[in-house]
Amino acid sequence: MDKRRCLRKLNYVILLITISYTSYGQNRNTKDVFPLFWGTNIENLQTSQTLPQGDLELRIFHRFGEISTGASDMFGVYAPSNITMGLAYGITSNLMLVFDTEKQNRFYDLSLKYRFLTQKTDNSIPLSVSYIFTTSYSGMDKENYGVTYHAANRWSYLNQLVAEKQIGYKINTMLGIYYTHHNAAKPTQPHDIGAVSFAMGYRFGKKMSIFANYQYNQALTFLGDNSSRDEVGKDGASVGISYGTPTHKFQVFIGNQYGINTGDNMANNAYKLNSSNLRIGFNISVRLFHNKKS
Template sequence: MKTFKNILIVLFALPMFVFAQETKQNDKEQTKEKPARAAFEGSTLIENATNVLFQKNTLEIQMSHRFGLLNGGTNDMAGFWAPSNIRIGLAYAITDYITVGYGTTKFSRLQDFNLKVGLLRQTRSNSMPISVTYFGNATVDARTKDNFNLKQDRYSYFSQLIIAKRFSSKFSAQVAPSISHFNLVEPTIKNDMIAIAFGGRYKISPNTAIIVDYSQPITSFYSGNPNPGIAFGVEFATSGHAFQLFATNYNGLSPQKNYMYNHNDFINNGDFMIGFNITRKYNF
């Protein structure tokens, strides 16, 4: 009888013990900070990188295209028949916080090897109000050797700190200071360019958003200062891909190339072109 009573006590106490453990686990989960959704849908915001980092083992295919200037000629169909620049790239998330990539660009045959690292992530409770991400690349100019005196003249570098915030389900913004470096430059300019970019995205429907991107060079050269980059357009995004269609005065497709050498004047001369970015991601 005593054994039977002990069994009954255990049977009645077991559900209470399980319930207590589940409650304790739920309390831990509730107190654990959860990261907010990324401020942007795609890995780029027209001409600059965003804070978007994909889950581990995600592969992203990237394609960027810039037509010729709309005011560049009299017989090029608003730039569509003019020489256009193209970049095709890959990015792979080796962890949830680190993504590596490679891309090849038509103009100057640029080969870029890039890295994106998540440093801080905005939380849903807003205890961490912003996301901070590092983006950088090392780029090789693969034109023939008669264009260079030394091997190291081919190299350029770019480093950017992306500070982004998702203000609401519709509106996100970012500010991104950067530095560009070219080993070989003309005597009238400097090897390094400090710049800052501002960008934003506002959703007008579940899959459509208005996007803007402004890039301001800060370093002054001895002559031939580059013009700021101005871009605006629309983005169509799903869970697997993003398509951006826009007007821009940047055609370099390499950030350091744009910041150092852009001479298209959007404001005074109306120098701009139609461009698009397409990204598609695959999870493994």
């Protein structure tokens, strides 16, 4: 009897160890995959990544003048510049709140980002996908809106759907689909504009990577605007280098967009993609408070 009891107990212990090991192996193989080096933004575009719950981040984005101005303007560094400052907060691990202010057009932007899919290490979920809604208010003088000024003219709205795919350890790709509505538009511009963006990054060091992105804009006249209202912002592109740690991100790049507000760039980017319109820009994101428990 004693032997039988001992064998039963031994089998029970072995069964518990086997179940525990199997569960551990399954959990280990289904860890979340996050973008390796972009953080919550790449140039002017939001990524699928959200901040951990309770984290607070300071964001400073800067765009200089055209490089083509030459040494007299320090290749655009001494030219008039555009800047955005803001804060981002992780409400939950999948929900993030962002408030930004932009110098050009005096934009005040409030964004909510929700990540509803997160890529897994075993590819059971192959993509990370987030939806971002942004409402923007322009504090420009009334004179900028002509004789038909209404308070509602100051508002615009941007919807973003962003999907990312991490390939191995070194490569990250991103596809974005965008729709913006502007309450006020010029006679040649539509109120509704769509865009598609694609970005790719390659890690070449523990904390360093290079990236490139392209954004194509298209008038959505079928939503009610006259077909002659087809003037949209010029397509945007950039190439750059990124340095990042879990709590700090720094990107420096060359691109053709002076604005930082994505919805406004879709409507009003005046700079074609050519050598005379290129400018240096940088993004800095610093975690002011990091919730170590998350």
